[in-house]
Amino acid sequence: MIPTPDTSHLTNADFEHVYEPAEDTFILLDALEADAERLRALTPRIAMEIGSGSGCVSAFLGAVLGSTTCLYLSTDINPHAALCTLKTGGQNKVPLEPVVTSLIGPFAKRLHRAVDVLIFNPPYVPTEDEEMTDAQAGRAIEGSWAGGKQGMLVTERVLCGLDEILSEKGLFYLVAVKDNDVPSIRRRMDEEYGFESDIVLQRRAGREHLFVIRFSRKASPS
Amino acid sequence: MVRLITHNLLACHAKNCTQTKGFPLAFNDVRVETKEAEFNADFLKSFYERKIDWDALVGAAKQLGDTSLPLERPEMVDDDFLQLLHHVLLEIHVEEGEMICPNCKHVYKIRDGIPNMLLAEHEIG
Numbered sequence: 111m112i113p114t115p116d117t118s119h120l121t122n123a124d125f126e127h128v129y130e131p132a133e134d135t136f137i138l139l140d141a142l143e144a145d146a147e148r149l150r151a152l153t154p155r156i157a158m159e160i161g162s163g164s165g166c167v168s169a170f171l172g173a174v175l176g177s178t179t180c181l182y183l184s185t186d187i188n189p190h191a192a193l194c195t196l197k198t199g200g201q202n203k204v205p206l207e208p209v210v211t212s213l214i215g216p217f218a219k220r221l222h223r224a225v226d227v228l229i230f231n232p233p234y235v236p237t238e239d240e241e242m243t244d245a246q247a248g249r250a251i252e253g254s255w256a257g258g259k260q261g262m263l264v265t266e267r268v269l270c271g272l273d274e275i276l277s278e279k280g281l282f283y284l285v286a287v288k289d290n291d292v293p294s295i296r297r298r299m300d301e302e303y304g305f306e307s308d309i310v311l312q313r314r315a316g317r318e319h320l321f322v323i324r325f326s327r328k329a330s331p332s
Numbered sequence: 333m334v335r336l337i338t339h340n341l342l343a344c345h346a347k348n349c350t351q352t353k354g355f356p357l358a359f360n361d362v363r364v365e366t367k368e369a370e371f372n373a374d375f376l377k378s379f380y381e382r383k384i385d386w387d388a389l390v391g392a393a394k395q396l397g398d399t400s401l402p403l404e405r406p407e408m409v410d411d412d413f414l415q416l417l418h419h420v421l422l423e424i425h426v427e428e429g430e431m432i433c434p435n436c437k438h439v440y441k442i443r444d445g446i447p448n449m450l451l452a453e454h455e456i457g
């Protein structure tokens with residue numbers, strides 16, 4: 111059992127501005143733990159979490175892989191989240207490197223097909239598109255959930271760019287809910303972009319049916 | 333924590349720089365802290381071989397007042413060299429300051445050890 115990262119340094123005041131670890135966070139931790147052997151076997155050198163929020167997931171990945179074996183980059187559009195991520199890294203002795211930006215922003219050029227482990231627990235709740243746009247522009251806690259049509263508008267941008275980001279053997283872990291239409295995401299990633307996928311875990315939590323999907327490049331036929 | 337390992341991976345992503353390198357970002361007006369980090373030779377070796385832009389690293393280190401690295405990218409990776417690399421990549425933290433794009437001069441602020449690289453709507457490429 112790898113313990114859940116310590117977030118006792120974060121207060122209720124922090125969680126007024128930053129997404130507090132919840133069921134979606136915990137299923138992602140459980141999926142990373144279930145995949146620990148696979149992750150270690152990859153000897154990843156560059157990990158990136160998009161939307162790191164409290165930093166709980168990146169700190170957990172650091173506990174799975176070890177604090178010195180890999181560079182732990184993360185991004186969030188919410189400056190308060192980046193600060194919490196930095197502190198959570200310190201609290202759990204994993205050097206986390208948060209950057210305030212949208213998606214992979216300023217890393218895109220230098221990390222072309224170089225990210226070994228990519229993680230995203232996105233704003234996946236279906237909302238009006240306008241609510242999603244406002245939330246993205248607001249850079250505050252609303253950006254943690256508002257996902258626009260089918261809850262997919264932010265996730266979609268990452269899926270489209272995945273081929274540019276992920277290294278040859280890289281793994282991408284994505285949290286999704288039933289409303290996002292998981293079978294269609296997986297089919298499209300396979301047919302249009304050449305990524306195979308597995309559902310690492312799924313569970314029902316309250317009203318949500320949560321999934322963690324793992325994507326990797328299909329072995330090219332030789 | 334803006335350490336040089338991360339700086340080496342950041343490029344300008346503003347509108348005028350989508351077709352250029354916008355790299356490396358130049359440090360300006362910085363406050364630096366040195367903090368000890370745990371050494372891992374395997375990590376450093378593979379990161380060095382795979383990802384480091386040498387000229388950018390040497391230049392950035394110099395801007396932060398560290399001139400310990402050789403100007404030419406060493407072919408021989410021995411333990412002494414890895415120790416140097418370890419310090420420069422992982423132990424120098426830029427806590428406050430800014431990073432400026434060599435091409436469009438966009439200024440990215442660093443506060444509390446975190447770079448703010450968000451772009452306003454009209455700056456997005």
Ligand SMILES: C[S@@+](CC[C@H](N)C(=O)[O-])C[C@H]1O[C@@H](n2cnc3c(N)ncnc32)[C@H](O)[C@@H]1O
Nearest residue numbers: 129135161162163186187188212213231253254
């Ligand atoms: C559901 S929360 C997940 C937080 C944390 N990773 C966890 O699992 O508890 C989604 C996070 O993504 C961030 N986010 C939303 N849109 C983003 C974007 N375009 N780029 C980067 N981060 C984004 C939010 O600010 C929020 O912190």
Ligand SMILES: [Zn+2]
Nearest residue numbers: 344349433436
């Ligand atoms: Zn620029």
